[in-house]
Amino acid sequence: MKKKLFLLFASFIVLTLKAQEHKHVILVTIDGFRPDFYFEDKWNTPNLKQMLREGVHAYGVNSVFPSVTYPSHTTIVTGVQPADHGIYFNGVFEPDSTTGKIYWNFNEITSPTIWKAAKSAGLKVASLMWPASAGAPIDFNISDIGSMGEEVREKYAWPKGIMDTIRREVFSGKQEIKWGEDEYNAQTAAWVIRNKKPNLMTIHLISVDHAEHTVGREGQMVEDAIHEADRSIGIIRQAIKDAGMEHNTLLIVTGDHGFYNVEKSINPNVWLAKAGLLDPQDESNWKARFFQVGGAAFLFLRDEHDQQTKKQVLKMLKSLPSEEKKYFRIVDAAQMKEIGANPHVSFALSGLSGAAFGKEVTGEAILSGEGGTHGYFPNTRNIQTGFIAIAPNIKKGLEIKQLDLRDVTVFVKEYLNLDLPTARGRSSVKYYNAVN
Ligand SMILES: [Zn+2]
Numbered sequence: 001m002k003k004k005l006f007l008l009f010a011s012f013i014v015l016t017l018k019a020q021e022h023k024h025v026i027l028v029t030i031d032g033f034r035p036d037f038y039f040e041d042k043w044n045t046p047n048l049k050q051m052l053r054e055g056v057h058a059y060g061v062n063s064v065f066p067s068v069t070y071p072s073h074t075t076i077v078t079g080v081q082p083a084d085h086g087i088y089f090n091g092v093f094e095p096d097s098t099t100g101k102i103y104w105n106f107n108e109i110t111s112p113t114i115w116k117a118a119k120s121a122g123l124k125v126a127s128l129m130w131p132a133s134a135g136a137p138i139d140f141n142i143s144d145i146g147s148m149g150e151e152v153r154e155k156y157a158w159p160k161g162i163m164d165t166i167r168r169e170v171f172s173g174k175q176e177i178k179w180g181e182d183e184y185n186a187q188t189a190a191w192v193i194r195n196k197k198p199n200l201m202t203i204h205l206i207s208v209d210h211a212e213h214t215v216g217r218e219g220q221m222v223e224d225a226i227h228e229a230d231r232s233i234g235i236i237r238q239a240i241k242d243a244g245m246e247h248n249t250l251l252i253v254t255g256d257h258g259f260y261n262v263e264k265s266i267n268p269n270v271w272l273a274k275a276g277l278l279d280p281q282d283e284s285n286w287k288a289r290f291f292q293v294g295g296a297a298f299l300f301l302r303d304e305h306d307q308q309t310k311k312q313v314l315k316m317l318k319s320l321p322s323e324e325k326k327y328f329r330i331v332d333a334a335q336m337k338e339i340g341a342n343p344h345v346s347f348a349l350s351g352l353s354g355a356a357f358g359k360e361v362t363g364e365a366i367l368s369g370e371g372g373t374h375g376y377f378p379n380t381r382n383i384q385t386g387f388i389a390i391a392p393n394i395k396k397g398l399e400i401k402q403l404d405l406r407d408v409t410v411f412v413k414e415y416l417n418l419d420l421p422t423a424r425g426r427s428s429v430k431y432y433n434a435v436n
Pocket residue numbers: 031032068069070209256257
């Protein structure tokens with residue numbers, strides 16, 4: 001009896017210690033990740049398909065509007081839509097010039113993040129190639145700085161000297177690191193996981209997006225890119241095992257948006273120029289201007305409250321011939337508000353019938369297009385992204401019909417028990433087996 005009591009007491013201590021042990025979340029996004037990459041046999045993705053059998057997955061995940069990389073990724077780390085987190089697009093809308101300014105710095109995010117919540121809880125945080133993360137409160141951070149250049153990436157890499165350590169330890173002293181190559185990024189992530197054992201690590205793999213922009217949804221380039229991303233997931237999983245973290249890690253592989261093939265390029269500023277609302281010779285002289293982001297175009301008015309110009313633009317769009325009108329639909333102010341898009345935009349166009357949007361202000365409004373893009377209103381199957389999660393005690397093989405990117409945040413928040421009351425997603429508790 002005494003022995004039994006002792007054993008009971010000992011196992012109680014072990015359980016208590018386990019409960020206190022910090023858990024880990026490794027959150028990976030594959031840019032341009034589509035659910036068919038793990039559903040269909042034609043894609044060479046053994047690691048993703050293995051995760052599908054071992055964990056829960058979504059039939060589809062709805063993105064944000066516009067369904068582009070920086071707003072989507074910021075929604076994943078905040079649990080709120082762009083209207084609340086402030087990263088409205090990849091590039092900043094510049095009223096009087098086009099210098100190519102992008103959202104790249106953490107201080108532009110206006111809502112609390114999982115990174116900061118994890119830091120505040122005393123957890124160790126790491127991140128690799130995540131958009132709008134430069135200068136974020138992250139212990140080990142190499143960020144996606146878009147078009148800002150390698151000097152900026154190096155300047156904001158944290159802690160100081162981390163890039164040299166990575167060059168030495170992961171790339172045999174090679175000076176140039178190819179950040180566009182997923183397998184290299186996965187090796188860097190694996191080094192961080194093995195050596196730093198972060199409680200939270202966000203990792204962004206970027207090359208599938210590049211392939212889909214170039215050739216569209218199908219083709220050898222996409223096959224090679226998703227195969228490489230899949231191998232990268234294998235490298236990251238192995239690192240989790242090597243670090244001895246497998247028993248208390250939630251591994252999520254998700255994405256930011258799907259893709260559409262492009263056959264036409266629609267240039268709505270040509271219509272505005274013809275209507276006299278925009279001067280093609282002087283880019284600072286305009287009353288109304290469309291800001292194009294691939295599959296969508298957002299209408300800015302010089303004076304946000306100028307209802308007369310808004311009416312004029314709507315009337316002009318409605319009077320277009322049906323063979324031009326078939327290439328877009330109007331996303332009105334109410335729909336913009338409901339989806340949590342940029343509140344300073346009057347309304348938006350979302351492409352239809354193989355159309356994406358171009359920047360031209362003169363010439364023909366409708367030109368031919370090629371490759372693939374995203375940015376469309378996130379209510380269609382093609383623009384949905386994917387989601388697979390594995391963790392001890394997670395339900396095996398369970399399909400979740402539909403998630404949105406804010407639900408991904410809550411998976412992270414609940415697993416790490418973070419204090420992030422602003423995150424709006426739905427609880428993930430029901431996707432785990434009850435513990436006895
Ligand atoms: Zn993307």
